[in-house]
Amino acid sequence: MNAMTPDANSAAERLVHVPLGERAYDILIGPGLIKRAGDEIAARLKGRKAAIITDVHVAPLYLDSLVASLERVGIQAATLVLPAGEKTKSFEHLMTVCDTVLGARIERNDAVIALGGGVIGDLAGFAAGVVRRGVRFVQVPTSLLSQVDSSVGGKTGINTHHGKNLVGVFHQPDLVLADTGVLDTLSEREFRAGYAEVAKYGLIDKPDFFAWLEANWQAVFAGGAERIEAIATSCRAKADVVVADERETGPRALLNLGHTFGHALEAATAYDSSRLVHGEGVAIGMVLAHEFSARLNLASPDDARRVEAHLKAVGLPTRMGDIPGALPPAETLMDAIAQDKKVKSGKLTFILTRGIGQSFIADDVPASEVLSFLKEKHPQ
Amino acid sequence: MNAMTPDANSAAERLVHVPLGERAYDILIGPGLIKRAGDEIAARLKGRKAAIITDVHVAPLYLDSLVASLERVGIQAATLVLPAGEKTKSFEHLMTVCDTVLGARIERNDAVIALGGGVIGDLAGFAAGVVRRGVRFVQVPTSLLSQVDSSVGGKTGINTHHGKNLVGVFHQPDLVLADTGVLDTLSEREFRAGYAEVAKYGLIDKPDFFAWLEANWQAVFAGGAERIEAIATSCRAKADVVVADERETGPRALLNLGHTFGHALEAATAYDSSRLVHGEGVAIGMVLAHEFSARLNLASPDDARRVEAHLKAVGLPTRMGDIPGALPPAETLMDAIAQDKKVKSGKLTFILTRGIGQSFIADDVPASEVLSFLKEKHPQ
Numbered sequence: 001m002n003a004m005t006p007d008a009n010s011a012a013e014r015l016v017h018v019p020l021g022e023r024a025y026d027i028l029i030g031p032g033l034i035k036r037a038g039d040e041i042a043a044r045l046k047g048r049k050a051a052i053i054t055d056v057h058v059a060p061l062y063l064d065s066l067v068a069s070l071e072r073v074g075i076q077a078a079t080l081v082l083p084a085g086e087k088t089k090s091f092e093h094l095m096t097v098c099d100t101v102l103g104a105r106i107e108r109n110d111a112v113i114a115l116g117g118g119v120i121g122d123l124a125g126f127a128a129g130v131v132r133r134g135v136r137f138v139q140v141p142t143s144l145l146s147q148v149d150s151s152v153g154g155k156t157g158i159n160t161h162h163g164k165n166l167v168g169v170f171h172q173p174d175l176v177l178a179d180t181g182v183l184d185t186l187s188e189r190e191f192r193a194g195y196a197e198v199a200k201y202g203l204i205d206k207p208d209f210f211a212w213l214e215a216n217w218q219a220v221f222a223g224g225a226e227r228i229e230a231i232a233t234s235c236r237a238k239a240d241v242v243v244a245d246e247r248e249t250g251p252r253a254l255l256n257l258g259h260t261f262g263h264a265l266e267a268a269t270a271y272d273s274s275r276l277v278h279g280e281g282v283a284i285g286m287v288l289a290h291e292f293s294a295r296l297n298l299a300s301p302d303d304a305r306r307v308e309a310h311l312k313a314v315g316l317p318t319r320m321g322d323i324p325g326a327l328p329p330a331e332t333l334m335d336a337i338a339q340d341k342k343v344k345s346g347k348l349t350f351i352l353t354r355g356i357g358q359s360f361i362a363d364d365v366p367a368s369e370v371l372s373f374l375k376e377k378h379p380q
Numbered sequence: 381m382n383a384m385t386p387d388a389n390s391a392a393e394r395l396v397h398v399p400l401g402e403r404a405y406d407i408l409i410g411p412g413l414i415k416r417a418g419d420e421i422a423a424r425l426k427g428r429k430a431a432i433i434t435d436v437h438v439a440p441l442y443l444d445s446l447v448a449s450l451e452r453v454g455i456q457a458a459t460l461v462l463p464a465g466e467k468t469k470s471f472e473h474l475m476t477v478c479d480t481v482l483g484a485r486i487e488r489n490d491a492v493i494a495l496g497g498g499v500i501g502d503l504a505g506f507a508a509g510v511v512r513r514g515v516r517f518v519q520v521p522t523s524l525l526s527q528v529d530s531s532v533g534g535k536t537g538i539n540t541h542h543g544k545n546l547v548g549v550f551h552q553p554d555l556v557l558a559d560t561g562v563l564d565t566l567s568e569r570e571f572r573a574g575y576a577e578v579a580k581y582g583l584i585d586k587p588d589f590f591a592w593l594e595a596n597w598q599a600v601f602a603g604g605a606e607r608i609e610a611i612a613t614s615c616r617a618k619a620d621v622v623v624a625d626e627r628e629t630g631p632r633a634l635l636n637l638g639h640t641f642g643h644a645l646e647a648a649t650a651y652d653s654s655r656l657v658h659g660e661g662v663a664i665g666m667v668l669a670h671e672f673s674a675r676l677n678l679a680s681p682d683d684a685r686r687v688e689a690h691l692k693a694v695g696l697p698t699r700m701g702d703i704p705g706a707l708p709p710a711e712t713l714m715d716a717i718a719q720d721k722k723v724k725s726g727k728l729t730f731i732l733t734r735g736i737g738q739s740f741i742a743d744d745v746p747a748s749e750v751l752s753f754l755k756e757k758h759p760q
Binding site: 091094095098099102103129130131132133134155157160162163166167168169170247 | 471474475478479482483506509510511512513514535537540542543546547548549550627
């Protein structure tokens with residue numbers, strides 16, 4: 001897998017096509033893609049100008065390489081390096097990105113390129129969706145989480161004081177370049193957090209993939225063919241859901257498995273990443289979703305134990321008690337859930353499951369049941 | 381036309397359907413629609429919440445009536461009254477509008493309602509397109525210009541220091557309520573400016589409509605059936621172009637007839653509405669486009685004279701010399717045109733014509749020809 005030549009690279013590389021009609025695009029997955037980005041972009045886009053949006057963590061590692069690769073094919077690139085972190089997804093930074101993109105005289109056929117994780121992808125994608133009412137957009141995700149989740153599907157957005165991702169657009173990328181080589185520079189914790197979303201695709205509707213992960217997770221963590229395979233399978237799973245429901249009016253909600261509890265825990269820890277990052281919240285949330293489904297007699301408790309055993313094996317937190325520091329009482333967690341979700345006459349929409357790989361959307365979950373369950377799992 | 385009962389209203393009313401698939405919508409045109417807005421909105425939208433965006437000029441005239449009409453059908457409306465004028469189309473005001481809409485807990489099936497002219501429609505439409513990645517949107521245009529142009533077609537946006545309308549989204553309304561009764565409160569000058577866009581539809585590809593306007597313009601200005609007929613024909617014309625090219629990749633550019641020269645004149649007068657408003661710039665621009673086409677031996681000079689005679693008859697300016705105050709030299713106007721347009725190897729894209737109602741897109745107009753023409757029309 002430490003391929004040194006372009007030929008060897010393409011042998012290791014995977015392509016996932018997202019068939020969205022006139023918005024169809026390719027996801028390339030493999031090592032060395034940042035160095036080859038110029039060729040891949042030039043082959044697909046007419047424009048010869050680009051604006052690269054990145055952050056202070058990623059820029060020192062990959063920005064020069066990306067700019068050089070674009071220059072080699074005659075694409076001029078303006079660059080903007082933003083602060084890292086969730087706070088960057090703001091109206092103020094959206095203005096700055098739009099200003100940079102307009103200042104670079106990006107036209108409809110030119111591209112905004114997001115080089116970074118989910119924060120940069122969501123922000124740059126939003127700008128690409130609104131400058132001139134939409135210009136081309138290329139995602140170069142540099143975290144496992146963004147490679148398997150946020151870079152695919154076209155959801156973009158920023159946060160406001162009313163909540164996360166409440167302002168944005170659907171704007172599909174024209175190309176996603178998931179350079180798996182960059183994952184070697186991630187911290188173990190960050191890689192694990194992204195892995196929670198990989199496991200999620202198995203739990204939604206791919207029991208065989210979940211079993212494969214149970215058997216092969218160490219190779220996925222070590223890098224190599226299994227890692228590329230896991231990312232490609234995740235991208236394909238995400239793409240299938242997006243194609244079925246591009247604008248999230250129905251089945252796309254399945255992608256939220258584990259996220260309702262997860263979001264509540266993120267809110268309860270004030271989005272303090274030293275205590276809990278998104279993927280960790282999702283890991284705990286997925287275990288809770290399986291346990292809650294068992295409590296409702298929908299699934300066997302064995303499934304919840306199997307999910308927990310796997311996530312624990314890879315080193316992810318699986319219980320509320322695994323989060324350092326005190327959590328607020330169950331009632332406060334319940335308030336966060338109610339705020340995240342529409343509550344209609346005391347009923348919540350929830351992703352539940354009948355077992356591994358058998359999740360479904362339930363739109364009539366009694367809020368009182370959720371609260372009882374939370375009190376049981378998190379006695380004060 | 382001073383119908384006092386709903387029945388008489390509906391007799392006078394026109395409906396233009398815009399068949400855009402799942403984004404299809406109706407435009408209702410007639411008197412008394414603001415008072416009936418609640419019924420029309422409730423009949424089409426599932427949500428029971430709304431946020432009305434308006435400005436300080438329009439609010440005292442119609443806001444109470446609109447809010448009362450919504451309340452009668454059980455729709456709760458938050459309201460936001462903004463400063464009037466082009467400067468309101470800014471990032472700062474977009475933030476304020478999004479904040480109001482989120483604060484009103486507007487969900488996907490609830491509506492943002494724009495009550496005002498083009499500025500309010502463009503700004504509120506942009507917010508409706510991005511809050512929760514798109515909520516329902518109702519246009520209640522209160523100027524002739526917005527009734528026949530900006531409220532139809534889904535273009536939304538704001539201005540930046542790089543230029544006008546450079547940031548925005550395509551977000552079709554779910555309903556347009558063009559209350560023709562409100563036009564009686566417009567100033568003569570504002571009504572005339574909107575009329576320039578009405579005449580434009582005749583000049584693009586409807587020679588019979590242009591001839592009808594020549595014969596009936598006084599009745600259109602006086603109000604009554606002819607006014608409703610002229611607005612409905614304009615909305616139908618705009619809708620046809622939008623359906624053919626929703627995202628402006630081709631024929632929609634025909635709607636820019638007269639706008640290239642017009643925008644340059646607006647820029648040359650620093651968007652000072654005491655000297656020139658948009659519709660007046662378009663009027664002069666349409667005469668120039670016909671004269672320029674004649675100069676290129678594409679059309680007869682008689683057509684340019686006929687266009688000028690009609691616009692002059694209704695009281696619109698038709699020559700650069702009609703603009704109060706001094707204009708910059710032709711070279712400066714040319715710079716503004718070049719900045720407005722993409723100039724490729726000295727060639728410009730321009731809407732030209734072969735005669736009344738025979739306009740077309742020319743993408744190879746030599747910039748040097750435009751400059752010579754401007755020098756001839758505007759000798760220093």
